[in-house]
Amino acid sequence: MNEKVGSRPVGTALLTIFFAILCVLFLIPLYxxxxxxxxxxxxxxxxxxxLNPTFELLHVKxxxxxxxxxxxxxxxxxHNYFIWYRNSLMIVLVQGGLTLLLSxxxxxxxxxxxxxxxxxxxxxxxxxxxxxxxxLMLPMYTQINAMGLRNTYAGVMLPFLVNMxxxxxxxxxxxxxxxxxxxTARLDGCTxxxxxxxxxxxxxxxxxxxxxxxxxxxAWNALLWPxxxxxxxxxxxxxxxxxxxxxxxxxxYDLMITGSCFAILPLLxxxxxxxxxxVEGMTAGAVKG
Numbered sequence: 669m670n671e672k673v674g675s676r677p678v679g680t681a682l683l684t685i686f687f688a689i690l691c692v693l694f695l696i697p698l699y700x701x702x703x704x705x706x707x708x709x710x711x712x713x714x715x716x717x718x719l720n721p722t723f724e725l726l727h728v729k730x731x732x733x734x735x736x737x738x739x740x741x742x743x744x745x746x747h748n749y750f751i752w753y754r755n756s757l758m759i760v761l762v763q764g765g766l767t768l769l770l771s772x773x774x775x776x777x778x779x780x781x782x783x784x785x786x787x788x789x790x791x792x793x794x795x796x797x798x799x800x801x802x803x804l805m806l807p808m809y810t811q812i813n814a815m816g817l818r819n820t821y822a823g824v825m826l827p828f829l830v831n832m833x834x835x836x837x838x839x840x841x842x843x844x845x846x847x848x849x850x851x852t853a854r855l856d857g858c859t860x861x862x863x864x865x866x867x868x869x870x871x872x873x874x875x876x877x878x879x880x881x882x883x884x885x886x887a888w889n890a891l892l893w894p895x896x897x898x899x900x901x902x903x904x905x906x907x908x909x910x911x912x913x914x915x916x917x918x919x920x921y922d923l924m925i926t927g928s929c930f931a932i933l934p935l936l937x938x939x940x941x942x943x944x945x946x947v948e949g950m951t952a953g954a955v956k957g
Contacts, residue, residue, distance in 0.1 A: 698932075705730055705926040712921040730922035734930065749927055751902060752909035755821075757934065759894075759905060760887045763825040767883050768876055770830050775838030776864055780850060790839075797832045801893070809896055823897045828887070834879050841875040842868070877942035884938050888931075906931045 700717045706726040733739055737746040777783075778790055808827050809818075817823035845868065853863045869876075891907040898904060904912070910927050913920040 701925065701929050701932075705922070705929050707922065707925075709920060709922040712925060717925075730926040733923060734926050747923070748901065748904070748909060749906075749923075752904050752906045753931070755903060756888055756905040756907075756931075759821060759825060760884050760934065762821075763828060763887045764880060764884045766825070766829050767831050767834060767887075768879060771834035771879075772838045772869070772872060772876070773864065774830055775835045776842055776868060778835070779839045779842035780845070780847065793832050793835055797836065805893065805896060808893075812897060818897060819899050819903065820897075821903070824890075824894045825887075827893070831883060834883060837879055838872065838875055841872060845871060881935075881939055881942055885935055888935060 696719070700719055703719070703721055704712060704717045706728065707722075708725070708727070708729070711722075711725060729739075733745075734749060737744055739745050778786065778793075804827075812818055812823040812826070815823075817826065849867065850863055853867055858866065889907060890905070891911065894905050895908050895911070898908065901912075906927070910924050910931075913924050913927075
């Protein structure tokens, strides 16, 4: 008994050391990215991202150019980075919000209603999860073009408003919600939509927070599909816009690295605000009873 009690502090210390090392390993790429924003394009072209802070070569010219459009030689060269940033934020907010709402409604139907073909339809959901996006792009583009939604934000968002992974995740969460609670609400005269919006949605806050991080990250980092649909430069998102800055001569590497570093901020804020719900949402459905 005493050996077990005495071993707990040792085990806790080892676990703390392990996670501290793991945290450092995750932070190293972020440190290299942040350090790269203070280097010139020529140096990045030669040495790439590294952990060596050559202090005499560090400067804030890339950050000044990003926010003001003033280059290192003093010339004003405007860019569309913040237009791309605004477009990405709009897509994340609209697509993310609608995805959470519609996917949770579909999952609620699978979890709490019995209807003919329910299992077969849910099997289709699982099968769609296994199909890579690249395989679906051609038929999706054909359909979007036929609907007249090419070069529109609606065309970018529409195919992903019901996310199969989110449907599966929400369904697993809702299996723990007792049906007696919903039946009691029905007996009190609450409508089906009232049950969902007044009872089910508040219960799903942890699941919403967890999936908001994943769907937001997917919408923010999306490149292939938006690049296929959008052709107007003023409608570019951050990933597409940064991709247009690519140059074999390395003269835009500093702006690309700085823009990429600044683009992490929204996802970081989403995670910081939602982190207290994430563990609870991710583990929901793992243990029943």
